[in-house]
Amino acid sequence: MATSTSWAQDVITCDLCDKAAQQFCNSCQVSLCETCIQFCNSCQVNLCETCIKKHRDEFKSLPHDIVPFLHKKTQLVFSACQEHIDQRCEVNCKECNKPVCLKCIVSGTHKGHDVEELTETHENKIQKIKYDTEEIKGKLIPKYQKEDVEIGNKISKTKSKLDDLGNESKKLRKLWHEEVDNTFDKIDSLSQSLTEKNLNALLEYHNKIRDLISEMNTIAKQNEKLFNSNKLSEVNKYQSKLSEYQDFPEHVDFELPSLRSNIDQGKELIIEIGGFRATLKQMSPPSPSADVSRLSTGIGKLMNQVRVIATIFTNSIPLYGFACIGGTEAWIFGENKNITRIDIQGKVRDTVTTTCQYWPNGISVTRGRELIYSDGNSRTVNIVRHGQSETLITSTEYWKPGGLCCTKSGNILVHVYKEIGLQLQHKIIRYQGQNIKQEIYKDEQESPIFKDGDYSLFMSENNNKDVCVSDNNAYTVVVVNKTGRVRFRYDGTPARREMGFNPGDIVTDALSQIIVSDYNDNCLHILDQNGQFLRCVDGCGLAKPSRLSVDSKGRLWVGLLDTGEIKVINYL
Numbered sequence: 001m002a003t004s005t006s007w008a009q010d011v012i013t014c015d016l017c018d019k020a021a022q023q024f025c026n027s028c029q030v031s032l033c034e035t036c037i038q039f040c041n042s043c044q045v046n047l048c049e050t051c052i053k054k055h056r057d058e059f060k061s062l063p064h065d066i067v068p069f070l071h072k073k074t075q076l077v078f079s080a081c082q083e084h085i086d087q088r089c090e091v092n093c094k095e096c097n098k099p100v101c102l103k104c105i106v107s108g109t110h111k112g113h114d115v116e117e118l119t120e121t122h123e124n125k126i127q128k129i130k131y132d133t134e135e136i137k138g139k140l141i142p143k144y145q146k147e148d149v150e151i152g153n154k155i156s157k158t159k160s161k162l163d164d165l166g167n168e169s170k171k172l173r174k175l176w177h178e179e180v181d182n183t184f185d186k187i188d189s190l191s192q193s194l195t196e197k198n199l200n201a202l203l204e205y206h207n208k209i210r211d212l213i214s215e216m217n218t219i220a221k222q223n224e225k226l227f228n229s230n231k232l233s234e235v236n237k238y239q240s241k242l243s244e245y246q247d248f249p250e251h252v253d254f255e256l257p258s259l260r261s262n263i264d265q266g267k268e269l270i271i272e273i274g275g276f277r278a279t280l281k282q283m284s285p286p287s288p289s290a291d292v293s294r295l296s297t298g299i300g301k302l303m304n305q306v307r308v309i310a311t312i313f314t315n316s317i318p319l320y321g322f323a324c325i326g327g328t329e330a331w332i333f334g335e336n337k338n339i340t341r342i343d344i345q346g347k348v349r350d351t352v353t354t355t356c357q358y359w360p361n362g363i364s365v366t367r368g369r370e371l372i373y374s375d376g377n378s379r380t381v382n383i384v385r386h387g388q389s390e391t392l393i394t395s396t397e398y399w400k401p402g403g404l405c406c407t408k409s410g411n412i413l414v415h416v417y418k419e420i421g422l423q424l425q426h427k428i429i430r431y432q433g434q435n436i437k438q439e440i441y442k443d444e445q446e447s448p449i450f451k452d453g454d455y456s457l458f459m460s461e462n463n464n465k466d467v468c469v470s471d472n473n474a475y476t477v478v479v480v481n482k483t484g485r486v487r488f489r490y491d492g493t494p495a496r497r498e499m500g501f502n503p504g505d506i507v508t509d510a511l512s513q514i515i516v517s518d519y520n521d522n523c524l525h526i527l528d529q530n531g532q533f534l535r536c537v538d539g540c541g542l543a544k545p546s547r548l549s550v551d552s553k554g555r556l557w558v559g560l561l562d563t564g565e566i567k568v569i570n571y572l
Contacts, residue, residue: 014048039072041065092121133223165191310568317564327553362403374401415457462508470506494533497521505548517545
């Protein structure tokens with residue numbers, strides 16, 4: 001008895017009615033049918049008995065070589081002549097670049113024109129398609145890919161230069177009194193305007209290069225399908241774009257602006273950028289502080305290998321949260337009412353007893369380095385001054401405050417939640433002082449931005465005023481712009497980690513990069529400000545990372561929930 005493999009069959013259908021007309025045994029190469037299918041060699045179509053007459057009637061003016069399917073011949077399909085309905089095109093008129101029949105050449109409108117066999121035209125076209133495809137794949141795509149890498153490097157340098165200018169401006173600003181702020185505001189505005197203009201031009205050019213690469217890849221794939229096509233009309237329609245791609249897009253290089261200054265014995269400051277120049281005089285020379293002399297002149301790019309600067313062993317197990325103060329200290333808290341200030345060696349510097357019934361829902365540090373914390377039971381955000389708690393914000397009825405984030409502009413972002421049935425509903429409120437400035441919870445279609453669930457939201461404001469939110473209820477990072485419109489979502493897929501993405505705390509750094517902890521995969525995900533995945537940080541003892549903070553030196557503090565450890569990491 002034959003096995004199921006030897007009787008493997010292919011179903012063959014009629015091209016007109018799509019009905020299964022017969023089956024065909026691959027092993028024996030014989031027909032196994034009750035209704036045999038026919039094949040039109042002239043038109044290269046399958047026909048059941050019912051549809052043979054329909055096919056002839058539809059193209060009654062043309063000859064049809066209809067044979068049993070087993071006697072079919074694979075050949076080029078010659079289209080019908082547009083001038084002589086009873087003829088098929090057999091030659092190509094070179095003068096008109098048009099397929100015509102023999103009657104057109106002998107007595108029709110193409111009489112006396114130079115012609116060639118359509119088979120020869122087809123073969124020439126196929127050779128041209130193959131040549132174009134080889135040129136695109138072998139030369140043009142690698143050329144564009146090289147340009148893609150180079151322009152990416154230029155963008156990185158431009159971003160770095162923008163950061164350098166900002167830091168240098170801050171360094172010089174510290175040498176002067178409050179009355180010179182207007183001048184430095186102009187400097188910052190001009191440096192950002194000049195550099196962002198160049199950066200936008202580079203980004204536009206970069207997108208153009210990538211679009212052309214994508215377009216060429218699409219054409220190459222389409223051309224590869226035409227290699228073996230027996231549809232003469234499809235091949236004949238091919239139009240080469242090779243010459244367009246060989247003319248490489250032009251772009252203009254530019255010189256990035258530089259910040260120049262001159263101080264004359266502490267009496268006069270000259271500072272200029274681009275076409276702007278200011279000369280400032282002071283009443284008496286300032287005495288530069290030690291902090292000024294230690295200021296960094298710039299922040300670099302991501303390191304290939306991150307380095308653990310310190311491991312801090314805290315007594316907070318589990319470690320529920322912390323917030324850096326300057327470059328060497330942080331406030332931390334766990335499962336009790338106390339918030340403790342420790343240094344990078346783990347030494348306790350101060351302890352604050354909160355008003356919370358159990359422990360704070362979140363903490364942060366203001367621009368003036370004052371500690372704030374949220375108390376869910378009293379629905380308050382409190383600030384600690386001289387060791388005492390003062391109520392700073394009271395949330396609206398039914399809403400309880402959770403995580404906190406103090407922005408560079410002095411606003412406070414507060415995650416608030418309330419019970420809806422068996423789950424929690426979430427939103428983010430921006431406070432300016434005690435006043436609500438913005439609420440983030442619905443998109444343009446009035447749909448919730450954040451998913452209902454038991455987990456808290458974590459957020460950070462980026463340098464471009466985007467609010468970056470870690471929503472563990474949806475296993476997603478959500479980024480909204482300063483108006484509250486959703487810019488993008490990130491679900492961890494580009495990182496290709498083994499476990500499911502489980503986002504925890506989230507921060508942003510001086511390069512506008514977004515960093516989010518992944519509790520499941522024992523790593524950190526780093527994105528650029530537009531949501532492009534850059535890399536994962538792992539392999540440095542990050543067991544179950546949950547909390548993050550960035551110190552004033554640009555170092556990343558990573559808290560491990562289960563062990564209560566904090567890893568201080570250099571990654572730039």
